[in-house]
Amino acid sequence: MVLTGWRRVLNRVIFIPQRYVLGIMGLFALANSFTMRVCLSMTITQMVLHAEPTEHIVGETCPNPEGVTSIMNNSTINETTIVASPRERYDWDEATQGLLLSAFYYGYVLTHLPGGLLAERFGGKWTLGFGLLSTSIATVLTPWAVTIGGATGLFIIRVVEGFGEGPVTPAFVLLLARWVPPSERSRFGAMIFGGAQVGNIFGPYISGILLSDNGDWANVFYFFGGLGIIWFLFWCLLCFSTPNEHPFISDEERLYLNKNITASGLHKKLDPVPFRAILGSAPLWVLVLAAVGHDWGYFTMITDLPKYFSDVLKFNIKETGLMSALPYMAMYVCSFLFAYLCDLCIRKKWHSITTGRKIYTTVSSSIPALFIILASYSGCNRAEAVGLFIASMAFMGGFYSSVKINAMDIAPNYAGTCSAFVNGLAAISGIITPYLIGLLTPDQTIGQWRIAFWTVFAVLVGTNIVYLIWGSGEQQWWDDVDKFGYPPNWKHGPLKKRTTDLEKKVVHPKHDHSPMPTD
Structure with a gap:
């Protein structure tokens, strides 16, 4: 009860959509x-x-605009300034x-x-x-x-x-x-x-x-x-x-995201x-x-x-x-x-x-x-x-x-x-x-x-x-095999170990055949 009340308070206080925080x-x-x-x-x-x-090679190297080259120490060796x-x-x-x-x-x-x-x-x-x-x-x-x-x-x-x-x-x-x-x-x-x-x-x-x-x-x-x-x-x-794991996301944003996001992993175990x-x-x-x-x-x-x-x-x-x-x-x-x-x-x-x-x-x-x-x-x-x-x-x-x-x-x-x-x-x-x-x-x-x-x-x-x-x-x-089924040229066995009777009835919308049966 305390946790639920805490979440409701945060829902009211935090008005920024949490996907924007992310x-x-x-x-x-x-x-x-x-x-x-x-x-x-x-x-x-x-x-x-x-x-x-x-010195520089005309057309191949560029002249130093400062006329010096900086490296270590505080002396000059072979016409090179050293810093x-x-x-x-x-x-x-x-x-x-x-x-x-x-x-x-x-x-x-x-x-x-x-x-x-x-x-x-x-x-x-x-x-x-x-x-x-x-x-x-x-x-x-x-x-x-x-x-x-x-x-x-x-x-x-x-x-x-x-x-x-x-x-x-x-x-x-x-x-x-x-x-x-x-x-x-x-x-x-x-x-x-x-x-x-x-x-x-x-x-x-x-x-x-x-x-x-x-x-x-x-x-x-x-x-x-x-x-x-x-x-x-x-x-x-x-x-x-x-x-769905976020403790203080608004109910409106959670419902919106669950409705509009196509990734199945949001709704079920992959x-x-x-x-x-x-x-x-x-x-x-x-x-x-x-x-x-x-x-x-x-x-x-x-x-x-x-x-x-x-x-x-x-x-x-x-x-x-x-x-x-x-x-x-x-x-x-x-x-x-x-x-x-x-x-x-x-x-x-x-x-x-x-x-x-x-x-x-x-x-x-x-x-x-x-x-x-x-x-x-x-x-x-x-x-x-x-x-x-x-x-x-x-x-x-x-x-x-x-x-x-x-x-x-x-x-x-x-x-x-x-x-x-x-x-x-x-x-x-x-x-x-x-x-x-x-x-x-x-x-x-x-x-x-x-x-x-x-x-x-x-x-x-x-x-x-x-x-x-x-x-x-x-x-x-x-x-998403449940949604699309298997293509006609798939000959490598099922991608999933088990399927339900309902899944076996799914037909690929682009291929007129049922999903491949499983063991």
């Missing part, structure tokens, strides 16, 4: 997760030794730096699928919460790991950080499938996953401030790791895995994940390819753009932080514009979900690829290069209305597992691209970077074409 906390979660992910891209420019002569550093710096070549920048994704890839399975079994709240908490603690410990183990220590701690963040995307996709009706998904997808751009904005910008004036690079890790721990405390108090059917699903594999293409371009930008601004265009560290943040400001703003247009068109039935996903996959892949190539031919014109990179990332904002939420369309019941499968395989791009770019750009020349950007162009456009041909926004039969 959305706001999700935004903060993604923002902080990306600050922890990308902060090394900035700090590594201050962790390594630089010994660059003031004192509060911490030890390390002699890591470009390939080593590329390997360190990719280390996060080794762990990130491995925990995607387990994270999705854990989220479906134990709920998205705790799977996501404990994942980000572990990443936050590892981030705080990063300076200690580097001091103890150098490059090896940094590599290991970054892998651990990746382990923690792997479950984040599949857990959030599952939470959205449980909390958000289809007509609102593009908006919430932009709100929550757009938090990545908030992280990409504030991560480089705040890092640049903390690192300016010869600041201690360890402070970057302490700051962002500490924010993650604080976020976890609020997450535990405010968010829950489903509307059957075991149909892995055999999932692995044979063409729409899912096409979605994997589209995600690989997008992540190839996206991870190249978030991981290596600060190095391009610092080492090629010769921005100082504070300018690098600002210039690296601007493209993501554009992406964040445009993600909401694209989401609004996509939801509006679907709600008005001006186009189908499938058509919408294909439109915004093209917007977020092929158009950015074009601007990236144009930027690579801007040479040492810093204003033009920055403007083109901003345009490129602005159009990438369509990603949150397409590939990022497409797993919820084709499999609302198993969205966590499918999202884990898609994002886990796509994140392999994060392993490949930093190391590949380190190999392609040993001398940091414009020509070498142009080859790297042409690689990005080919992958983005190629995968986009495949998705345009075979992509889908329709719920797949294996996601």
Whole structure:
């Protein structure tokens, strides 16, 4: 009785719909997760030794606008100005730096699928919460790991950080499938996953401030790791895995969500994940390819753009932080514009979900690829290069209305597992691209970077074409056999161990035959 009265009081006091509370906390979660992910891209420019002569090769390297190159100590060696550093710096070549920048994704890839399975079994709240908490603690410990183990220590701690963040995307996709009706998904997808751009904005910008004036690079890790721990405390108090578990959601919102959300897992216990059917699903594999293409371009930008601004265009560290943040400001703003247009068109039935996903996959892949190539031919014109990179990332904002939420369309019941499968395989791009770019750009020349950007162009456009041909926004039969039945060419036995007599009478609406009998 006391508990019921407490809930009624909270229902009256808390008037904000709880799915919006989840959305706001999700935004903060993604923002902080990306600050922890990308902060090394900035700090590594201050962790390594630089010994660059003031001379430059016309057409291949850009002149230093300040006429000096900053590195350690307080003397001049071989026409190079050297500045004192509060911490030890390390002699890591470009390939080593590329390997360190990719280390996060080794762990990130491995925990995607387990994270999705854990989220479906134990709920998205705790799977996501404990994942980000572990990443936050590892981030705080990063300076200690580097001091103890150098490059090896940094590599290991970054892998651990990746382990923690792997479950984040599949857990959030599952939470959205449980909390958000289809007509609102593009908006919430932009709100929550757009938090990545908030992280990409504030991560480089705040890092640049903390690192300016010869600041201690360890402070970057302490700051962002500490924010993650604080976020976890609020997450535990405010968010829950489903509307039906929420202690102070309004009755009106609970009824609305139960009526309009199609995920069966909201109303009943799910059957075991149909892995055999999932692995044979063409729409899912096409979605994997589209995600690989997008992540190839996206991870190249978030991981290596600060190095391009610092080492090629010769921005100082504070300018690098600002210039690296601007493209993501554009992406964040445009993600909401694209989401609004996509939801509006679907709600008005001006186009189908499938058509919408294909439109915004093209917007977020092929158009950015074009601007990236144009930027690579801007040479040492810093204003033009920055403007083109901003345009490129602005159009990438369509990603949150397409590939990022497409797993919820084709499999609302198993969205966590499918999202884990898609994002886990796509994140392999994060392993490949930093190391590949380190190999392609040993001398940091414009020509070498142009080859790297042409690689990005080919992958983005190629995968986009495949998705345009075979992509889908329709719920797949294996996601709800009770509703759709089995397709005529299914010869691998039942997906479920037991079915009732009522279930055996269900007929697939697209195939004139009954569901396959079970043992």
